[in-house]
Amino acid sequence: xxxxxxxxxxAILLAVSAVFGAAAFALNLYTGPIIxxxxxxxxxxxxxxxxxGGSAYEDITATLSDVPASVVKxxxxxxxxxxxxxxxxxxxxxxxxxxxxxIGVDATGKxxxxxxxxxxxxxxxxxxxxxxxIGKDSALADVGLxxxxxxxxxxxKNAVTEAMGVLISNNLIAAGVKxxxxxxxxxxxTVAPGYTxxxxxxxxGNIQKALKAENxxxxxxxxxxxxxxxxxxxxxxxxxxxxxxxxxxxxxxxEALVTEAKAHATAxxxxxxxxxxxxxxxxxxxxxxxxxxELDTFNTVVDAVSLKVxxxxxxxxxxxxxxxxxxxxxxxxxxxGAIAKVDAKAFIFEKEYFMAFGGMNDAEYKAGFVGIxxxxxxxxxxxxxxxxMTSNAMKQSVEDAFASFNSIMGGEQ
Amino acid sequence: xxxxxxxxxxxxxxxILLVLGAGFVMASSKDIRAAIGMGVAVLLSMxxxxxxxxxxxKIIPNYAKLPVYVLIITGFVTLISMLMQAFVPEVVDMLxxxLAALAVSAVVYRDAExxxxxxGEVKSIEVALVTGVFFTVIMVVCSLIRExxxxxxxxGKEIAFLQDYKISGLVSAFGGYLVLAIVLAVxxxxxxxxxxxxxxxx
Numbered sequence: 385x386x387x388x389x390x391x392x393x394x395a396i397l398l399a400v401s402a403v404f405g406a407a408a409f410a411l412n413l414y415t416g417p418i419i420x421x422x423x424x425x426x427x428x429x430x431x432x433x434x435x436x437g438g439s440a441y442e443d444i445t446a447t448l449s450d451v452p453a454s455v456v457k458x459x460x461x462x463x464x465x466x467x468x469x470x471x472x473x474x475x476x477x478x479x480x481x482x483x484x485x486x487i488g489v490d491a492t493g494k495x496x497x498x499x500x501x502x503x504x505x506x507x508x509x510x511x512x513x514x515x516x517x518i519g520k521d522s523a524l525a526d527v528g529l530x531x532x533x534x535x536x537x538x539x540x541k542n543a544v545t546e547a548m549g550v551l552i553s554n555n556l557i558a559a560g561v562k563x564x565x566x567x568x569x570x571x572x573x574t575v576a577p578g579y580t581x582x583x584x585x586x587x588x589g590n591i592q593k594a595l596k597a598e599n600x601x602x603x604x605x606x607x608x609x610x611x612x613x614x615x616x617x618x619x620x621x622x623x624x625x626x627x628x629x630x631x632x633x634x635x636x637x638x639e640a641l642v643t644e645a646k647a648h649a650t651a652x653x654x655x656x657x658x659x660x661x662x663x664x665x666x667x668x669x670x671x672x673x674x675x676x677x678e679l680d681t682f683n684t685v686v687d688a689v690s691l692k693v694x695x696x697x698x699x700x701x702x703x704x705x706x707x708x709x710x711x712x713x714x715x716x717x718x719x720x721g722a723i724a725k726v727d728a729k730a731f732i733f734e735k736e737y738f739m740a741f742g743g744m745n746d747a748e749y750k751a752g753f754v755g756i757x758x759x760x761x762x763x764x765x766x767x768x769x770x771x772x773m774t775s776n777a778m779k780q781s782v783e784d785a786f787a788s789f790n791s792i793m794g795g796e797q
Numbered sequence: 798x799x800x801x802x803x804x805x806x807x808x809x810x811x812x813i814l815l816v817l818g819a820g821f822v823m824a825s826s827k828d829i830r831a832a833i834g835m836g837v838a839v840l841l842s843m844x845x846x847x848x849x850x851x852x853x854x855k856i857i858p859n860y861a862k863l864p865v866y867v868l869i870i871t872g873f874v875t876l877i878s879m880l881m882q883a884f885v886p887e888v889v890d891m892l893x894x895x896l897a898a899l900a901v902s903a904v905v906y907r908d909a910e911x912x913x914x915x916x917g918e919v920k921s922i923e924v925a926l927v928t929g930v931f932f933t934v935i936m937v938v939c940s941l942i943r944e945x946x947x948x949x950x951x952x953g954k955e956i957a958f959l960q961d962y963k964i965s966g967l968v969s970a971f972g973g974y975l976v977l978a979i980v981l982a983v984x985x986x987x988x989x990x991x992x993x994x995x996x997x998x999x
Contacts, residue, residue, distance in 0.1 A: 389858070389860050389861075392858060392861060393858075393860065393861040393864065393865075396857065396861050396865050397861075397864055397865060397868055400865055400868045400869060400872065401868065401872075403872075404868070404869075404871075404872030404873075404875070404876070407872070407876060408872075408875060408876060408879065411876055411879050411880070412879065414883075415879050415880060415882065415883035418883040418884070419882050419883050419886070422883070422886055
């Protein structure tokens with residue numbers, strides 16, 4: 385009897401299953417194509433958003449050469465409207481979650497749409513920053529970095545540049561032509577790595593464009609003499625260098641430009657010397673013969689002095705690197721090139737800001753640098769657990785102090 | 798309170814039978830679009846299941862009713878899901894696993910087993926329609942409260958002047974149960990259902 389119940393139940397279940405299976409099959413013939421079309425449309429929505437008029441795309445990534453890691457996918461609009469590149473960028477803020485950037489480039493090589501998808505950095509940028517790229521060719525003329533979010537916007541700009549570079553190197557679009565002024569401006573991070581957060585200053589005379597480093601490390605000027613353009617840099621200690629568009633140091637050949645650039649910088653440069661000397665006197669008891677030194681380095685060091693304690697000579701450097709906020713780092717190096725003392729104002733602020741740093745011992749941290757030379761410094765000495773940006777800033781300051789010291793001593797920077 | 802046909806039918810509304818429908822209301826009433834989607838899915842699955850069950854219940858042996866009814870409900874929920882996937886995929890995304898869970902939900906099974914199995918097609922359709930519509934209405938009322946006050950949006954669109962006053966807790970599971978409890982209390986007060994039950998118990 386039980387077998388009969390079992391067989392009947394199974395038979396009914398099979399019959400019901402067959403009916404619904406057939407119904408599902410028939411319904412799928414109708415809904416399947418609709419669902420597939422909507423899924424394809426949803427994928428294209430992301431691409432269409434940056435490619436006006438775009439409809440269908442072909443993934444051509446595998447056919448391209450020299451694709452950098454930041455370029456995830458290159459899609460060709462099948463009607464010839466252009467290309468949509470899906471790229472990723474990482475900065476100190478992004479951590480393990482990179483920025484997803486979708487860039488539309490039209491057939492003439494100009495950016496026709498750009499979006500930063502689903503990342504908290506969009507809050508830092510504001511919604512308007514990516515749109516400043518629209519209409520630009522690969523030269524990205526007049527596209528700046530976002531004030532207050534330099535690391536993120538630099539990573540963003542680099543990713544866009546690399547994405548455009550893939551199209552250019554594969555002969556899919558023509559490269560944009562950069563003006564001399566743009567070439568010179570883009571030279572600044574290379575020849576003056578300490579200049580951070582450049583902002584416009586008042587230009588005059590041969591100065592076509594004046595830029596001031598927000599950390600007071602100096603000024604950069606785009607200057608003209610005759611038909612040629614030059615980049616003039618004046619650091620915080622008043623030393624000037626002139627570069628041509630090929631990045632050659634042509635300072636000696638342009639004395640008039642040097643004089644004009646120095647005059648502008650002198651009139652506008654904030655001086656930290658008095659406060660710095662007071663700080664040095666506090667750090668090195670019995671300091672005498674404190675003398676300002678001109679530096680020919682263009683890093684984060686804004687002031688330098690030599691001093692004597694007894695018979696020993698020391699060199700003190702004031703570095704204004706950027707951590708989570710502006711850092712003020714003081715490094716004193718003895719004449720053998722070993723660090724004698726380190727201090728940094730910002731630690732107090734950081735500790736108050738991040739409660740997690742309650743366990744950090746300022747004195748021990750600073751003492752950890754003593755005795756280190758440029759040859760023995762590894763960067764590990766600067767690490768503060770869970771404070772990557774502050775650690776990087778400290779590392780930068782120490783490296784820059786060593787570079788400035790070596791420059792004073794006539795050695796390698 | 799006088800025993801009315803409406804109050805009788807209301808008692809059968811899944812979301813009023815807390816243990817059966819509360820989970821669905823809680824999970825699917827954060828957004829009015831999801832609430833309507835779930836309400837329609839419940840209504841259709843109840844209606845279609847009731848029609849089929851009431852038509853074949855006499856030829857299904859008692860020992861086979863449970864698996865057969867569950868299979869019928871599952872079949873209809875699957876078909877409804879396929880249609881929703883094709884025409885309102887964004888609602889399916891909002892409902893997530895709760896739409897699939899409807900296939901094995903006691904909400905629909907209770908209707909099939911208690912009503913359709915003991916009545917003809919007309920009565921089954923009437924009960925399924927009324928309970929399905931009331932379920933949807935309660936879902937919509939709860940979602941209106943939760944979406945507007947908890948999320949400061951309606952139909953996914955921001956309500957600008959409410960942005961600074963939203964009560965985020967209302968879109969949490971706790972908020973869902975709280976809103977449902979308030980709605981049920983109002984329904985009980987208006988219809989006298991709870992009062993009626995007490996008198997019946999006595």
